[in-house]
Amino acid sequence: MNEAFTSSKVGKYFKIEERKSCFTREFRAATTTFLSIVYVITVISTVLASTGGPCSHSSEALEYKNCVLVVQSDLIVAVSLASMLGCFAMGLLANLPLGVAPGSGQAMYMAYNLVGLNGSGPMKYSEALGLWMVEALVFLVISGSGLRAKMGRLIPPSVRLACAVGIGLFIAFVGLQSEHGVGLIGPDMKMKSLNSPTFWLGVVGFIIMCYGMAHEVKGSMIYGILFVTLISWFRSTSVTYFPKTVEGEVKYLYFRKVVDFHKIQKIAGKISFKDFSKGRTWVSLFILVYIDILATTGTLYTLVEIGGFIDNQGSFENEYIAYMVDALVTVVGSALGISPVSTAAESSTGIKEGGRTGLTAVIIGLYFSLSLVFAPLLTSVPPWAIGPSLVMVGVIMMKVAKDIDWGNIKEAVPAFITIILMPLTSSIPNGIIGGLGIYVVLNFYGWISWMVKVVVMKKPKIKNPMQIEANEIGNQGAIP
Secondary structure: OHHHHHHOHHHHHOOOOOOOOOHHHHHHHHHHHHHHHOHHHHHHHHHHHOOOOOOOOOOOHHHHHHHHHHHHHHHHHHHHHHHHHHHHHHHHHOOOOOOEEEOHHHHHHHHHHHHOHHHOOOOOHHHHHHHHHHHHHHHHHHHHOOHHHHHHHHOOHHHHHHHHHHHHHHHHHHHHEOOOOOOOEOOOOOOOHHHOHHHHHHHHHHHHHHHHHHOOOOOHHHHHHHHHHHHHOOOOOOOOOOOOOHHHHHHHHHHHHOOEOOOOOOOOOOOOOHHHHOHHHHHHHHHHHHHHHHHHHHHHHHHHHHOOOOOOOOOOOOHHHHHHHHHHHHHHHHHHOOOOEEEOOOHHHHHHOOOOOHHHHHHHHHHHHHHOOEHHHHOOOOHHHHHHHHHHHHHHHHHHHHHOOOOOHHHHHHHHHHHHHHHHOOOHHHHHHHHHHHHHHHHHHHHHHHHHHHHHHHOOOOOOHHHHHHHHHHHOOOOO
16 A cells, blocks of 8 residues: 555655655654643633633623633634644645644733633733734744745754754643643642552553553554543543543533534634724833744744754755745634644654655645534544653654763753753743853854954955155166
């Protein structure tokens, strides 16, 4: 099957043979990435629904609650649809094995800093979408001008390598948390997690992954995730994802649907630009553009570097298209009523499983299309099943740390700041900005000294006036 696919028109389009891959490897990589990223469907929809969306807060409590439930269903569809379109575009146009999905950090910023819980923030949901739309359009213009590609290459090697390590630690940190992982890290956890059966089930999944990868068993991450998930779907056990509580019953009833299709009703196209009459909106816009340029550019470039696509000139195939897709999908996300969509850091899991072509991204897109119909199943993958795979990604990505010049303080300090800030602040942008900032400060004096030397060397030297006069007399024959 692999040979037939490689020699087919589709295989040649994706350059399967040229990139030394095969269909089963791409399929395995896509499955791993999707299982690592599927949690965003639940997380993003829950976070954004906590704002109340466009629902009227002046309505009766029951009416408002029902409206929020509809908004959450809208968000599940919108997240799946935007991710599907982004993955298709990244795979078919840029031919890169990168998954595309909304970022949880940006969603939380929108929910808790802009709109607020139940609309208690300074902006309405529609106005926040208008802000993201304008930011996305500015981002698109910057990408179209080629500035993002140049910025990606300007990131110092030490910071780029540190980004890979930092992203790995950040992803591992997420995998250890109580909300999105095995439950080892969280507020007031103390020794609670060590007594949790779900934590130890997650540990078993992690050991399955480690044992499989140690013996070079392909798809080890998938096996670990599926094992933990299937065990967690049994009810009346201490590790069930559907405990007999009010919340557990709601999850179980939704899970039993298996198939569910919902049409977006309240959030798509609900964009308002009225808030741009206020100064704080323009400040927010500047901050968002600045962070997005550094964060998404750094993440995309780092993932491509991990995959080995960077050439000697610091660029990669279809570089311009990749950056344009990354920006265009943000515009699509705003139109659908969700926070910005960009290249997902979890794509590193698929790259580590052997994904090398856009076929990986296309298959991820197909999975997201299935989530439009099979959302009850795909959103029922427990966090303690996903957490171990995220920790494993952190383990794998640590190896690039050996390439950082730790003996050179000007290289080591920016790299360390980049690495440490990402997991501790739960923000990839903070790590990139901090690393670049300290790199500029430490190298500023050296750059100024170099510029002064260049100016001095280019300036013509003034000869001794006495020597000039003697030379002129000599030329006239007065001095033999």
